[in-house]
Amino acid sequence: GSTIGIFGGGQLGRMLAMSALQLGYRCIGYAPAGDNVAAEACADFFENHWADREALAAFAAKCDVVTWEFENVLVSAVAAIPAERLASAPRALEVAQDRLNEKRFVEDLGGRAAPHMRVESDEDFAQAIERIGTPGILKTVRDGYDGKGQWRVRDWQEAQGVRFPGRRCIYEGLVDFEAEFSVILVRGSGGQIRFWDSTANTHEGGMLVQSVLPAGDLIVEQVGAARELAGKVADALSYVGVMTLEFFATKDGPVFNEMAPRVHNSGHWTIEGAATSQFENHVRAICGLPLGETATRFATIDMRNIVGEQALTAHAILSEEGEPHLHLYGKREVREGRKMGHVTRVGARLK
Numbered sequence: 001g002s003t004i005g006i007f008g009g010g011q012l013g014r015m016l017a018m019s020a021l022q023l024g025y026r027c028i029g030y031a032p033a034g035d036n037v038a039a040e041a042c043a044d045f046f047e048n049h050w051a052d053r054e055a056l057a058a059f060a061a062k063c064d065v066v067t068w069e070f071e072n073v074l075v076s077a078v079a080a081i082p083a084e085r086l087a088s089a090p091r092a093l094e095v096a097q098d099r100l101n102e103k104r105f106v107e108d109l110g111g112r113a114a115p116h117m118r119v120e121s122d123e124d125f126a127q128a129i130e131r132i133g134t135p136g137i138l139k140t141v142r143d144g145y146d147g148k149g150q151w152r153v154r155d156w157q158e159a160q161g162v163r164f165p166g167r168r169c170i171y172e173g174l175v176d177f178e179a180e181f182s183v184i185l186v187r188g189s190g191g192q193i194r195f196w197d198s199t200a201n202t203h204e205g206g207m208l209v210q211s212v213l214p215a216g217d218l219i220v221e222q223v224g225a226a227r228e229l230a231g232k233v234a235d236a237l238s239y240v241g242v243m244t245l246e247f248f249a250t251k252d253g254p255v256f257n258e259m260a261p262r263v264h265n266s267g268h269w270t271i272e273g274a275a276t277s278q279f280e281n282h283v284r285a286i287c288g289l290p291l292g293e294t295a296t297r298f299a300t301i302d303m304r305n306i307v308g309e310q311a312l313t314a315h316a317i318l319s320e321e322g323e324p325h326l327h328l329y330g331k332r333e334v335r336e337g338r339k340m341g342h343v344t345r346v347g348a349r350l351k
């Protein structure tokens with residue numbers, strides 16, 4: 001097939017479609033009306049609700065293979081696509097959309113997560129504070145991203161001021177980590193898996209701001225165990241494409257944070273920094289093409305997000321030394337804390 005359907009209309013879909021175009025495919029997007037910056041890279045774009053059965057059927061009829069760039073797509077929308085046209089079963093979404101499910105799933109495969117409890121009332125919250133203690137984070141079980149839907153609780157006194165927000169939540173003990181990293185893998189249709197190098201990731205206010213290589217000794221030591229777990233997760237879901245697991249590197253080894261069954265912000269550096277980018281390998285995997293090498297091509301990598309108003313002066317980056325690679329997503333509305341683009345700087349070329 002030569003037409004790829006993509007659920008979701010954000011920058012991940014835009015960069016996915018740009019890679020698909022390069023390999024001779026055309027893309028058709030599907031997302032509710034909004035600032036769908038993927039549309040510009042797609043031959044056609046359906047702006048419809050996730051539950052619009054007619055639109056979903058028309059979308060499916062035009063696509064040879066369907067994937068997603070957004071893990072909060074309504075599962076019933078994905079399930080409306082004939083199974084033989086789905087790159088991966090919706091099971092990966094069901095697991096990853098629910099913080100309790102994803103933790104249980106990964107723990108069952110031998111992974112370690114932060115201590116956590118389900119919170120569905122003020123009483124549950126009080127009990128979670130008592131059992132797990134502070135500091136901790138109350139998170140909505142579903143629909144959070146970029147740190148949205150999270151409330152930090154520094155101490156017992158602060159916990160008194162936090163009310164159950166009315167949506168199903170999870171309370172997690174704050175992990176005392178040294179660093180954060182992610183394992184990004186691609187799994188081909190035949191089950192073969194390749195990993196990119198793990199960057200050290202820095203977050204501010206719950207949002208990724210920077211990914212760098214080299215990642216430092218502690219992360220390098222823990223990547224092996226984290227990869228083994230990530231591979232098991234991808235296998236258990238019979239997942240095809242790029243998948244990401246986020247980890248905390250602690251003194252006692254890697255602690256699983258969350259997973260994203262899709263291309264990931266911490267993998268944007270692979271566009272210039274690796275032999276094959278995460279976007280290209282996702283396209284290769286879902287189209288049944290041979291996977292590309294994932295080796296890092298430079299001694300140092302520095303990927304930074306361009307957030308909110310930083311976008312207004314981003315073109316000035318182009319006059320900086322060191323050949324910065326600038327990516328702007330074409331978002332029409334600049335909002336505080338919104339990811340508008342990114343810039344990747346690379347060091348000396350390896351071999």
Ligand code: ATP
Pocket residue numbers: 114137144145146147148172173174175176180203205206207208246257258
């Ligand atoms: P994403 O945009 O990556 O999907 P998200 O909104 O799902 O983000 P999380 O990944 O759960 O949020 O948390 C965002 C960041 O907050 C983490 O990368 C980490 O820096 C911090 N954080 C979250 N949970 C914990 C925890 N239990 N202990 C310590 N830090 C945490």
Ligand code: MG
Pocket residue numbers: 144145146258
């Ligand atoms: Mg998340």
Ligand code: MG
Pocket residue numbers: 246257258
């Ligand atoms: Mg995260």
